[in-house]
Amino acid sequence: MMRRLVGHTALLTMLASTTAAQDSGPSYTVFGTPGLLEMPTAESAAPNEIAVTLAYSATGGYRTSFTYQLTDRLSGSFRYGVFDQYGQPTTANPDPENFETFDRSFDVHYRLTNESGYIPAIAVGMRDFLGTGRYSSEYIVASKSIGSDLVVTAGLGWGRMGQNNSFANPLGVVTDYFDDRPVYQDREFSDDPTVGLGGQLSTNQWFRGDAALFFGAEYQYSEKLGFKAEYSSINYPEEVFNPAVDYASPLNFGLSYRYNPGIELGASYMYGTEIGLRGTFILNPTERATASGLDPAPAPVRVRTADQLAAATWDRARQPEAAVRKGLGDLLAIEGIELVGLEITDRTARLRYENTRYRSEAQAMGRAARMMTQVIPPSVQTFIMEPVQAGLPLSQVRLPRDQIESLENTVGASAAIYNAASFGQAGVAAGLESLPDPDPRFRWGVGPYLALTVFDGSGPLNADVGLEAMAEYQVSRNLIVSGRVQQTALGERDALNFFDNENGYVNVRSDQAYYGLSGDPVLTSLYGAYYTRVTPEIYGRVTAGYLEKMYGGVSTELLWAPVASRLALGAEVDYVMLRDQDMGFGFAKYDTLANDERVEDGDYNTVTGHLSAYYDIGRGYQAQVDVGRYLAGDYGATFSLDREYENGWKIGGYFTLTDMSSEDFGEGSFDKGIRITIPYDYFLGTPTRNTTSTVLQSLARDGGAKLQVNGRLYETVRSGQLSDLTDTWGRFWR
Structure with missing residues (x-):
C-alpha cells in the first residue's frame, strides 16, 4: 500500500508526464512489459525507463503494471490484477457464480545477447515468479529486426506460457526432473499452508513441465502507429483456479499508437472473443521534464586585485567584522542560504551555513563561496565551508580562494576545484561567531x-x-x-x-x-x-x-x-x-x-x-x-x-x-x-x-x-x- 498525504504522488506524476526517452523504444504488452500483446519479445527499454501500464478487457479484467529498466539488459515489473475467477463447485452449490479477485505478481526479464547482423537478440525471463502463481511462466525468446520497420519474435514458454499445443519439455533430455510441473493451488481453497500464499519463490516449478512455442511480429507503419500479431502459448483452460477468461483462439491482433514519447495507447482483439484496451505512460528519470538551467544565475566571483593579493593581514578598521558578517548574511539570504556562524582570521574564513533552497549541497556551497568572494577580506586565502541541516554541522570543505577566482568559467572547472578541495568533519563551535538562534x-x-x-x-x-x-x-535551529x-x-x-x-x-x-x-x-x-x-x-x-x-x-x-x-x-x-x-x-x-x-x-x-x-x-x-x-x-x-x-x-x-x-x-x-x-x-x-x-x-x-x-x-x-x-x-x- 502507498500513502502520500501532501502534494503529488509518483504514480500520478508518471501518468501526467509527457516526457520519456528520446527514441520511442519497444512497445508494451497488456502485462506492462516490452513485447507484443501478451507475449514478450527479447527487446529492452532504454536504461532507467519507467513504464506504468493500465490494461483492460471484458473477461481479462484490469491490470496495472509498473516496469523499471534497471540496467541496459535487466528489467523488473510489479503488477496488480483484478479479474473474474471461477467459483469452486460444491455439493451444496454445484454451479457457483464467478467472483472478482485480486492478484499481485512480480516479473524479471534479462536480455542475454544483443541483436547483430545475422543473430537475433535473445532474452530469458520469468512472469509472476514472486506472486500467487496464477500467471507463473518462464520463457526464452528471440527477436530479430527485418529492415527498419518489422520485428519478428519466436519463443519457448513454460507454465502458463506452456499450455497451448504443448509438448514434452525439451529440458527432459537433461534430467527427468523437468518432465513434470507441480500443480498450482490457491491457499484460500487449500489446507496446505505451503502453497498459494504468494510472495514465495516457486523454484520447484521453474522451467518444468510441458513447453509450448509462441511467435509474432510487429510492423511499424509510421513513426507513431504500429501493428501487432501473435500466436499466444497461453490458452486459459477452464479450471477452478484459473482466471475466467473467455478463450477461443490463440491468435491475438492489435495496434499501438505512440501519442508522444511518453504516452503509448493500444487496442487489441484478444482470444478470438473480445476487445482489449491499454495505456502505457513512460518516463525516464535521467531526462528532465522541463528545460534545464532555470535556476537564477549565480553571482559572479569577485577577483582580488594585485594589491589585495599582496595583503598579509586583515585591515579590521576598514572592514569591521560586524559589517562583514552583516554583508555576507544579506548576500547569502538572496540565495536562500542562512548564515549560522562565521570565524575570520587573517588567512582563513570559516562559514557555517544552512542551505534552504538547493537540493545539492555542492550547488549551495558553490553559491556561498561566490558570495564570500564579495565581502571576505582580501588577505583571506582559504574558505572553510560547513553546511548545516537541522542544526547539525554535516562536514567541512576547505577551498583555496585563488582557485575559485581563477577557475570560474573555465573548461573542467568542477573537476579542478574538487581536486583542490579537502574534505573532513565539521569543526567544533569554539571560535565561531555564531549568530543567535533565529527568533522562534x-x-x-x-x-x-x-x-x-x-x-x-x-x-x-x-x-x-x-x-x-x-x-x-x-524553537531553535x-x-x-x-x-x-x-x-x-x-x-x-x-x-x-x-x-x-x-x-x-x-x-x-x-x-x-x-x-x-x-x-x-x-x-x-x-x-x-x-x-x-x-x-x-x-x-x-x-x-x-x-x-x-x-x-x-x-x-x-x-x-x-x-x-x-x-x-x-x-x-x-x-x-x-x-x-x-x-x-x-x-x-x-x-x-x-x-x-x-x-x-x-x-x-x-x-x-x-x-x-x-x-x-x-x-x-x-x-x-x-x-x-x-x-x-x-x-x-x-x-x-x-x-x-x-x-x-x-x-x-x-x-x-x-x-x-x-x-x-x-x-x-x-x-x-x-x-x-x-x-x-x-x-x-x-x-x-x-x-x-x-x-x-x-x-x-x-x-x-x-x-x-x-x-x-x-x-x-x-x-x-x-x-x-x-x-x-x-x-x-x-x-
Whole structure:
C-alpha cells in the first residue's frame, strides 16, 4: 500500500508526464512489459525507463503494471490484477457464480545477447515468479529486426506460457526432473499452508513441465502507429483456479499508437472473443521534464586585485567584522542560504551555513563561496565551508580562494576545484561567531491534499481528497515542533477491505484502513524533534509526540557517520502507543493481551527498534540493512537497495524477513515493496529541496511493520557526506 498525504504522488506524476526517452523504444504488452500483446519479445527499454501500464478487457479484467529498466539488459515489473475467477463447485452449490479477485505478481526479464547482423537478440525471463502463481511462466525468446520497420519474435514458454499445443519439455533430455510441473493451488481453497500464499519463490516449478512455442511480429507503419500479431502459448483452460477468461483462439491482433514519447495507447482483439484496451505512460528519470538551467544565475566571483593579493593581514578598521558578517548574511539570504556562524582570521574564513533552497549541497556551497568572494577580506586565502541541516554541522570543505577566482568559467572547472578541495568533519563551535538562534519562527500553510491507497486488498486504487493545514514552530535551529491536520472532502467513509490477522499478533498495520473515516478533522501528526551532534562523527535525534497516523510516543536515534566513509551505522529505539482510529488525541484500547505484548489500562504499547547499516556503493547505489524488533513484536531484518540519480530521482526496493511465519503473515508471505522519491525541481525547473515519496507494496500486512517517523538522521546528514558531495559536485558552479 502507498500513502502520500501532501502534494503529488509518483504514480500520478508518471501518468501526467509527457516526457520519456528520446527514441520511442519497444512497445508494451497488456502485462506492462516490452513485447507484443501478451507475449514478450527479447527487446529492452532504454536504461532507467519507467513504464506504468493500465490494461483492460471484458473477461481479462484490469491490470496495472509498473516496469523499471534497471540496467541496459535487466528489467523488473510489479503488477496488480483484478479479474473474474471461477467459483469452486460444491455439493451444496454445484454451479457457483464467478467472483472478482485480486492478484499481485512480480516479473524479471534479462536480455542475454544483443541483436547483430545475422543473430537475433535473445532474452530469458520469468512472469509472476514472486506472486500467487496464477500467471507463473518462464520463457526464452528471440527477436530479430527485418529492415527498419518489422520485428519478428519466436519463443519457448513454460507454465502458463506452456499450455497451448504443448509438448514434452525439451529440458527432459537433461534430467527427468523437468518432465513434470507441480500443480498450482490457491491457499484460500487449500489446507496446505505451503502453497498459494504468494510472495514465495516457486523454484520447484521453474522451467518444468510441458513447453509450448509462441511467435509474432510487429510492423511499424509510421513513426507513431504500429501493428501487432501473435500466436499466444497461453490458452486459459477452464479450471477452478484459473482466471475466467473467455478463450477461443490463440491468435491475438492489435495496434499501438505512440501519442508522444511518453504516452503509448493500444487496442487489441484478444482470444478470438473480445476487445482489449491499454495505456502505457513512460518516463525516464535521467531526462528532465522541463528545460534545464532555470535556476537564477549565480553571482559572479569577485577577483582580488594585485594589491589585495599582496595583503598579509586583515585591515579590521576598514572592514569591521560586524559589517562583514552583516554583508555576507544579506548576500547569502538572496540565495536562500542562512548564515549560522562565521570565524575570520587573517588567512582563513570559516562559514557555517544552512542551505534552504538547493537540493545539492555542492550547488549551495558553490553559491556561498561566490558570495564570500564579495565581502571576505582580501588577505583571506582559504574558505572553510560547513553546511548545516537541522542544526547539525554535516562536514567541512576547505577551498583555496585563488582557485575559485581563477577557475570560474573555465573548461573542467568542477573537476579542478574538487581536486583542490579537502574534505573532513565539521569543526567544533569554539571560535565561531555564531549568530543567535533565529527568533522562534512560526510557519504555516493550508492547501489541498491527495491521499492514494494503491494495490491494497480492496482494489487497485482508492483516494481521499481534502484540505490540510500544516504548522511549524522553530524553537531553535536544533528543535522544531511540527503538526498537520487534515479535513477530508468525502465525509464519513466505509473502511477499505483490508485483511485482519487472526494469528495472535496485533493488527499493527492492517487496521490502518479504519483510521480517519469519521469525516471529522484528523490529527495526522504533532511532534517535537531535537537534533544534536554528540561527537564530531556521531549524531543524535529525539522525536516525541503523535509521530504518524497510527502511533504516538518517543523515537530516539544515534548515527555514526564519518564524512569520508561510505559506511554509516545507526541505532534507533522507539516506545510507541497505538492511536485511536478517530486520529484525535486518544490511544487505542485493547481488552486482551496480544502476542505477549504489555497492555496497561487498555492501551497497546510496544518497544521497537533497529540497528542499521548504510553503505554508499557508488554510482548512485545505496544499500541499507536494518536488524531489530518490529511493531508486531516480530524480530528480523529489512534489506534495501536504492538507486539515486544526479537529478534527485531515487528508485529502489526492499524486503523484510522476520520470525513471523509466512502463514501468520498471510497473503504475500513477507513484506516487500518498491519505493520512489521524486524531487520537485525536476518538474518545476527552479531550485527547491522539496520531494515527494511513494511506496508501492504488494500488500500491507503486520509482519515487518516499521514506525514511520519523519527526519531520521541518515537522510538528514547524507547530503553533506563526501560521497554525496562527490556525486553532485558537477553543480558546484551552477
